[in-house]
Amino acid sequence: MRIEQATIKDIAQELNISISTVSRALKDYPRISSNTKKKVKEVAERLNYRPNAVALSLRKSRSFTIGVIIPDVVHFFFSTVISGIEEVASSRGYNVILTQTNERFEREKSNINTMLGNQIDGFMISFSKETKDFEHFTKLLDRNYPIVFFDRVPDIENAVNVVVDDYQGAYDATTHLISQGYKKIIHLAGPKNLKICFERERGYRDALSAHGITIDESLILECPLGVPEESKKIVYDLFQELEIKPDAVFANNDMVAVGAMMACRELGFQIPKDIGIVGFSNWQICSILEPSLTSVYQPGFDIGVKATEILLDLIENKTSIDQIASPIVLKTELMIRNSSKRLF
Amino acid sequence: MRIEQATIKDIAQELNISISTVSRALKDYPRISSNTKKKVKEVAERLNYRPNAVALSLRKSRSFTIGVIIPDVVHFFFSTVISGIEEVASSRGYNVILTQTNERFEREKSNINTMLGNQIDGFMISFSKETKDFEHFTKLLDRNYPIVFFDRVPDIENAVNVVVDDYQGAYDATTHLISQGYKKIIHLAGPKNLKICFERERGYRDALSAHGITIDESLILECPLGVPEESKKIVYDLFQELEIKPDAVFANNDMVAVGAMMACRELGFQIPKDIGIVGFSNWQICSILEPSLTSVYQPGFDIGVKATEILLDLIENKTSIDQIASPIVLKTELMIRNSSKRLF
DNA sequence: CAAAATAATGCAAACGTTTGAATAGCCCTA
DNA sequence: TAGGGCTATTCAAACGTTTGCATTATTTTG
CATH class of the missing domain: 1.10.260.40 (lambda repressor-like DNA-binding domains)
Known part of the structure; x- marks a missing residue:
């Protein structure tokens, strides 16, 4: 046939x-x-x-394939990372197998297992929101299996992590709001078990402190789902409740920021006159929104590139884990747009 | 080690x-x-x-892996398709190898070649904008290699194509604009060698004709790049030029629609009062924009699911090419929002 | 011209499985 | 007690490569 x-x-x-x-x-x-x-x-x-690459793989016990495990493909940030991964991998003669976990712990484990069976040369992982136990990673690391974690990285020894400077990004964003004269700044946070969210919150806190603003815990609100509808409601409710209204929002991601924008609009506040808003991630939409949204750019593509380069170097024994200064931290950049420009 | x-x-x-x-x-x-x-x-x-899956592959000449070739991962529509593909593939025990062509013909060919070497069981392809010659596909099809094309599909015999009803979507969108009282409707088209773009234009034309509006070729403008900056300029220039201003825009995709929105805003036109705008794809941004953008929903996830099911059935000989009524056409849905709601 | 040196090629094992055919036990029967 | 019929197991080839070692063919040398 x-x-x-x-x-x-x-x-x-x-x-x-x-x-x-x-x-x-x-x-x-x-x-x-x-x-x-x-x-x-x-x-x-x-x-x-x-x-026949399969025969070759068998012979050499190398598949020239790397496995990528991410929570969700349909996510602007992750898709840019994938793009970077794919770029480097294919230029160095590697294939990329992709699986998503849909934020499920069980799928993360089973995906790793099937990939192991496929003689993957190494892994690139950004783990799921459900993942709190890292044993499935440590077991592999102990066996010297090459893994590079990116974005959502675990706090384990010997792990090679590639991340963005969430702390500094958040710090810069908050400082920017302060410098524009905003004083009472809300932070829309993410789930704290994700290091990235924790770091962003820490940047926010430190920026406030550094500028002599006392931190008001009631202004730090968690948005676990991270969708606009959620944050819209949260912001809306908070504004109804408070007598002295906040004058700015630093959101843990752009979607959450958009929700805040919607709430403000419905409440009749002007952006940026009454309320300043800053998001995180710098999605395509930021420049399209009205007003355009100030946001912290995360170099997704670069993360993919950097992480893949390290992984392939590990695989090819061009470097070893103890030579790598993990975490590798990539710079963010504050993209200032109209949603936070009150002074000129 | x-x-x-x-x-x-x-x-x-x-x-x-x-x-x-x-x-x-x-x-x-x-x-x-x-x-x-x-x-x-x-x-x-x-x-x-x-x-050891590799040994198994070699023995059985089957890899339980399918290869996906798309122009660009960082694209909302494609990422939803991938998500659907991944979902079905993994539930049926298949891996997904992913490569992007970055819209390059040469990369498309070389990606296919490396995947062939990897004993891929079948392909899912959405081809690049540069691709005009389909020989690299027909060679495989002649050898009975299972391929399912989606979205960007070629016009060749025996190809199994899974697409969205672009014609009907465009027809519905245009009819909607007409029903809202818009009369002089611009169409921002895409490159004509892509069937999807051609079909959208055809839907636009037929809808106009069906409602007794004569087609004005000068209102059909090609936006080959499909980015907001491009369409913004094109629309802006057209409005400057024309004495009797158009009163609506049907854009070939959402990004292009956004550009049109920007142009209108700068020219001081109100949306939807002065100008109605409809996009295509129904990206996440549509409901976030101000005014929210009417758009044609394309079921990306479903395309991925359907296409993968067919591919796996072909691979497993549960069906054969001549039993499949290609193209498989999935329904679109017009999501009416504020950018085109003039009547209530 | 035989032996040594060199160049070109071939043999066979290995990678980890599956699988058709062969074999080794065992019990039963005539 | 030879053979038949089971059951449980083993042998060996095959999938397509790579590669250390052996072999053959050719040329050079003394």
Whole structure:
């Protein structure tokens, strides 16, 4: 039914030589006469020969494939990371197997297992929101299996982590709001078990303190789902409740910031005149919104690139875990737009 | 260095039986005594045995892996499709290898080639904007290689195509604008060699004709890049130029629609009062924009699901190409929002 | 011209499985 | 007690490569 791919054997048969000669001819071994090489390559070309990567994998116990495990493909940030991963991997001759966990712990474990069966050369992981236990990672790390974590990284020894400077990004964002004259700044936080969220909150807190503003815990609100509807309601309710209204929002991500914008609009507040808003991630939408949304740019593509480069270097033994200063922290950049520009 | 995975051989050695017995015991062959089965499974468990998928692939000439080739991961629509693909594939025990072409013809070809080497069981392809020649597809199809095309599909015999009803979506969108009293409707088109764009334009044209509006070719403008900046300029220039201003825009995608919105805003037109705008794709941003953007919903996830189901059925010989009524057309849905609601 | 040196090729094992065919026990029967 | 019929197990080939070692063919050397 399905037509067979030509193999090295077919070439050998056709030329009446041994398969080892063919193999060597194709790889330009010096010991093979240039005449044979020429003939072999001709036939290979003619039969449209492609080496069977599976056989190669088996022989070499290397698959030239890396496994990527992320919570959700449909997420601007992650898709930019994937793009970076794919770029580096393919340029260095590696394939990328992709699975998403949909934020489920069980799927994370089972995905890792099937990939292990597939003789993956290494993993790139950003773990799920449900993941609190890291044993499935440590078991692999103990066996010297190459893993690079990115964005959502675990707090375990010997893990190579590539992250964005969430703390500094949040610090800069908050400082920017303060410098624009905003004083009572809400923080819409994420789940604290995610380090990234924790760090963003810490940046917010430190920025306030550094500018002599006392931290009001009631202004720190958790938005666990991270969707606009949720944060809209939270902000709306808070404003109804408080007598002295806040004058700014620093949101843990752009979607949450958008919800805050919606709430403000419905409450009749002007952005940025009455309320300043800053998001996090710098999605495409930021520049499209009205007013455009100030946000902290996370270099997703670069994270993918950097993390993959390290992983491949580990796989190819060009470096070792103890030579890597983990975490690798990539710079964020505050993209100032209209939602927070009160002074000119 | 790296610790070895246990193999069937290790189990055999430990129990002093042959590897074939182990293999059969693990698969519950009836001829194996339940005693041996029990012992084998125990040892397998203890050694944390996982079958080597690579060896299996080689033996069976099947890799249980499908290759996905898309232009760009960082694209809301494609990422939803991927999500659907991943979902079905993983539930049916398949891996997904992902590559992007970045809209390059050469990368499309080379990606296909490396995947072929990896003994991929089948392909899911949405081709690049540069692709005009389909020989690299037909060569595979002639060899009975399972391929399912989605979204950007080629016009070749025997291809299985899964698409969205672009024509109907565009027709509905245009009809909606007409029903809201808009008369002079611009169409911001995409590159015509992409069937989807052609179909959208056709839907636009037919809707106008069906409502007795003569088509004004000067109102059909191509936006090849499909980014807001481009369409903004195009719309802005057109409005400057024309004496009798258009009163609506039907854009070939949401980003292009956003550009049109920006242009209108700068020109001082009110949306939807002066100008109605409809986009295509129904990205997340649509409901967030101010005014919210009417758009044609494309079921990306469902496309991924449907396309993958067909591909796997083809791979597993549960169906054959001539049993499939290609193209499979999935319904779109017009999501009416404020950008086009002039009547109440 | 025999032996040594060199060049070119071939053999066979290995990677981890599956699987058709062969074999080893064992009990039963005539 | 030879053979038949089971059951449980083993052998060995195959999937497509790579690669250390052996072999053959060719040339050089004394």
